[in-house]
Amino acid sequence: MREREAMLVARFYAPGDIRLEEAPEPQAGEGELKIRVRNCSTCGTDVKIHRHGHHHIVPPRVIGHEIAGEVVQAGRGAAGWSTGDRVQVIAAIPCGACTDCTRGRQTICPNQESMGYHYDGGFAEYLVVPAKVLAVGGVNRIPDGIGFAEASVAEPLACVLNGQEIAGVGEGDTVVVTGAGPVGCMHVRMARxxxxxxxxxxxxNRERLDMSAAVVSPDAAIAGDPVEEVLRLTGGRGPDVVITAAASNRAQEDAVRMAARRGRISFFGGLPKDDPVIPLDSNAVHYRELSILGANGSSPAHNRRALELVASGAVPVADLITERLGLGEVPKAIETVAAGSAIKVTVEP
Structure with missing residues (x-):
């Protein structure tokens, strides 16, 4: 029997310790797909893992969860998939069977697992997509005209779509997006x-703001005290929707201060685990009838629709990808994200 070929992977061992190693190529089992990873993009969560680890990750683990590639092997029972199919893979895996999943609320599945956490992720030349991903429709065909890098960005875009659906962003709204990283840029385009x-x-960060605003062209790019400037721009009324696309206590506090009467506030970016509490003026919520809404990840359906939005040109993402690095540069990719010196960084194994 022929020995398995070797492949390269970037494995997380401990905070600050990601190693490029050789590993045997995995093989697809029952109901699984083996894919050749073409792009795995990076995000702020990768920064958190690299610096602090994660309670769902038992090292060593191949991380990376914004995954696009092509099928090279379909296991028995993985019907409908063939070698060469171009695919995008969900990050968050709902169980599909709990009360929340059966009620269509897969983003809050209490049994949720994730690629790059519970299963080896995309910072590798090859990976196996678990059968439970296929069981919930979590492998999506990449539409014609979209490259692998763009398809990998469909995962965070799916999260943006979920957040804006929950917040009810729609016709005629004035929207404030706090945080000019890649997710903030996608929120600007999704809102439009x-x-x-x-x-x-x-x-x-003025430099980061200028870099992102030059690409996504918001109606106003605001540094300094956002509450005062937003109220000035809205004639004292405030915005209909405020989306905090940053892990910032101040951003959440400012959102309550600036939102219009009956405004909707999306706490899209989670706060640090050791500092998750903000002061809240409950009377402001009460008298101004504000809605404060959470947003957590995305469902398989959100991923499919995100790909469609990219393919149609409704939400372009190609120009947000400003750094492309190789598999041996995963630590550099993550630190580039942390530094905010690029909009979106993708790894091409």
Whole structure:
């Protein structure tokens, strides 16, 4: 029997310790797909894992969860898939059987697992997509005209779509997006695609704000005190929707201060685990009838629709990818994300 070929993987061992290693190529089992990874993009979660680890990750683990590639082997029972199929893979894996899943609320599945956490992820030349991913429709065909890098960005875009659906972003809204990283940029474009009349982008880092605003062209790019400037721009009324696309306590507090009466506030970016509490003016929520909404990841359906939005041109993402690095440069890719010196960084194994 022929020995398995060797492949390269970037494995997380401990905070600050990611190693490029050789490993045997995995083989697809019952109901599984083996894919050749073409792009695995990086995000702020990878930064957190690299620096602090994660309670769902038992090292050593191949991380990376924004995955696109091509099928090289379909296991028995993986019907409908063939060698050469171009695919995008979900990150968050709902169980599909719990009360929340059966009610269509897969993003809050209490049994959720994730690629790159519970299963080896995309910072590798090859990976096996678990059968439970296929069982919930978590492998999506990449539409014609979309490259692998763009397809990998469909995963965070799916999360953006979920957040804006929950917040009800729609025709005529004035929307404030706090945080000018790649997710903030996608929120600006998604809000426009959903019919927002004006979209303002807020970011304390002037250099990062200028870099992102030059690409996504918000109606206003705001540094400094966002509350005062947003209220000025809205004639004192405030925005209909505020989306905090940053892990910032201040951003959440400012959102409550600036939102219009009956405004919707999306706490899209989670706060640090050791500092998750903010002061809240409950009377402001009460008298102004504010809605404060959470947003957590995306469902398989969100991923499919995100790919369609990219393919149609409604939400372009290609120009957000400003850094492309090889598999041996995963630590550099993650640190580039942390530094904020690029908009979107992708790894090409």
């Amino acid at each position: 695609a959903r019919g927002a009349a004006r979209v303002f982008l807020v970011e304390l």
